[in-house]
Amino acid sequence: MVEDYLKEDKGFTPRDVMEEASRCLLCLDAPCSANCPAGTDPGKFIRSVRFKNVEGAAETVRENNILAGICARVCPTEKYCELACSRTGIDKPINISMIQRYITDYESCTHMSVLKKAKANGKKVAVIGAGPAGLTAAGNLALRGFEVTVYEKESKAGGYLRYGIPEYRLPNKVVDEEVKRIEDLGVKFVFNTKVETSKLLDELKKSNDAVILALGFSKGKMLEMFEDNKKVKLAVDFLKQVKEKKGKVRVPESAVVVGGGDVAMDVALTLKKLGCQNVTDCAYEQFSEFRASKKELEHTREAGVTILDGYVPEKVTKSGQVTFAHRVIKSKVVIKAPLIVLAVGQVSDFSNLGIELKDLSDPSYRIKNTNVFYAGDIVPGDKTVVYSVKTGKEVTKAVMSYLKMEVK
Ligand SMILES: Cc1cc2nc3c(=O)[nH]c(=O)nc-3n(C[C@H](O)[C@H](O)[C@H](O)COP(=O)(O)OP(=O)(O)OC[C@H]3O[C@@H](n4cnc5c(N)ncnc54)[C@H](O)[C@@H]3O)c2cc1C
Ligand code: SF4
Missing domain, CATH: 1.10.1060.10 (Alpha-helical ferredoxin)
Known part of the structure; x- marks a missing residue:
């Protein structure tokens, strides 16, 4: 288990x-x-x-x-x-x-050490958020001689790499190793520090040549009908708890997962691996339009998760009975389970910084007339690790060109 x-x-x-x-x-x-x-x-x-x-x-x-x-x-x-x-x-x-x-x-x-620490260039950058985008930007800046400090609200670096993606797909020891490579380049991490007010952000703007927001979408999305229901958990909270407790979490005999993306597949498979006998996943999408990767979908089905495609939740009772209706055909399914996990997306959590998502769509990766840049999931585009790496690399170049440095 x-x-x-x-x-x-x-x-x-x-x-x-x-x-x-x-x-x-x-x-x-x-x-x-x-x-x-x-x-x-x-x-x-x-x-x-x-x-x-x-x-x-x-x-x-x-x-x-x-x-x-x-x-x-x-x-x-x-x-x-x-x-x-x-x-x-x-x-x-x-x-x-x-x-x-x-x-x-x-x-x-073989303990190869490909990346080498660079000579200091006298410029300072603060990165907020130590997920893949923040880590990539921090590492790439350090490789070019910047003094980089990463501020992270959690006690360790990784973002969803550490607190979301299950251990059987991505062990934390691999995340630790990759973070260590970045630390070895001289990047400083300040943990348990949430940059949550515009005053704090202003201070970072003043004390650094540039600030990079790599905040991700760190909150799970709630649907109104499930609010305050004691049987309901948000997928990212559930996965975080399991990963932090190294799998030592009690699961009930049956559970319902709502959602059809990779996160839903991770929840369903995690439940199965932890011993939950009956796991049903109800997805809005039909199989032909599924968002989850083929690999994830196949693993989940092989593990015995029942997947009902094309169903949307219609109502839920306090005792955990959910009625789903099919989007296309006339069909309803009623499932009762002691645990309902919502995997219907993630949302941003930075309104207190005085920044809105619409401010973060310029291809220059820079908020107009400021020294504030952005990368990762909060940038329009794919929500994947490799896309965060791409934006982390590109924001490094954007900072350099803003500081009138030769972009290498
Ligand atoms: C369960 C799950 C499974 C996934 N599986 C895959 C997969 O298999 N393959 C794939 O390519 N992608 C996957 N993804 C998507 C991928 O993880 C994200 O696209 C990626 O992590 C986004 O990187 P990011 O750096 O923008 O944000 P995040 O990883 O969300 O990191 C943001 C960091 O910022 C910190 N932070 C936020 N606000 C503040 C603040 N105010 N002050 C300080 N720190 C702050 C957060 O604590 C977090 O550490 C998965 C996502 C989830 C949730
Ligand atoms: S070079 Fe790339 S595209 Fe060509 S066969 Fe090899 S893996 Fe495929």
Whole structure:
């Protein structure tokens, strides 16, 4: 049960990886490389692996993405690099995440240290939020000589990497290792510090050359009919509690999950792994329009979670009886469970800073006429780790060009 939750997917043997790499067509202008938001170059690192140069491959991967070990585990590659892979026309795409996972595991086992601390450039930046966007920006700035301080409201760094994505998909020891690489570049972390007033933000603006907001969407969304219902939990709160308690959480015999994205799949599978016998997931989307990644959906179904697609909650009683109605056909389902978990999205939590989401849509990553920048989920675009890495890298360049520095 708890062991099931804590058990990570096993890694890959050199043989598995060499076999997979040998299927690669080593394409010129590799389409996989053009389709990674973070600019990862699978074409190049697979070529290195083919020639048994795993160290070279690790350099290629890490120099581009400071969170490469994390991305190797959680990136929905079927939507990005693998979607574009030319090998699909012959049989199936190259399993790029498998190869990247092998490379970053090798880097970790052999204690390779690809990134080097830079000489100070005299400029100071404050980053608010230590999720993947804040971590990427902080690391990339430190690599260019900035003095960087990250302010984080939780007691550890990682954002949803640490407090959301379940341990069996992303162990916290991997997050710790990647954060340590960033600390080793000289980035300072100030934990248990919520920057929650515009006065505090103003102080940071004055004492730094630039401030980067990487606040994410840290609150789960509530639906009105479920408010104050004692049987209801928000998905991100549930997953955080399970991860913090390393799986030592009691779950009931049955539960209902509302939602059809990856977060809903994580909740349903976590419940199953912790011993909940009957887990039903009711999703607004029909299977043809599902938002959850194919991998996650398949794992959840294989674990025995019942998925009802196309259903929306209509009413709920205090005793936990939910009536769902189908969006298209005339059908109603009534399910009673001692636990209902809502996985219907996340929302922002920064209105006290005097900033609204609409202020954060300029492609320059900068709030007009200020030295305040932004990155990650709060930027319009995909809500994925790799997209946060992309914005974390791009905001670094935006800060440098604002400070009239040569952008490298
Ligand atoms: C359960 C779950 C599973 C997911 N699975 C995947 C997956 O498999 N693959 C994938 O690519 N994406 C996945 N995602 C999405 C991914 O985690 C997010 O897109 C990503 O974490 C966004 O990064 P971020 O840095 O913008 O925000 P976050 O990760 O939300 O980090 C924001 C950080 O800012 C801190 N913070 C917020 N406000 C303040 C404040 N005022 N002062 C100080 N600190 C503050 C928060 O505590 C947090 O640490 C998942 C999300 C969830 C919830
Ligand atoms: S597109 Fe596919 S086959 Fe071509 S280089 Fe990339 S991984 Fe190899």
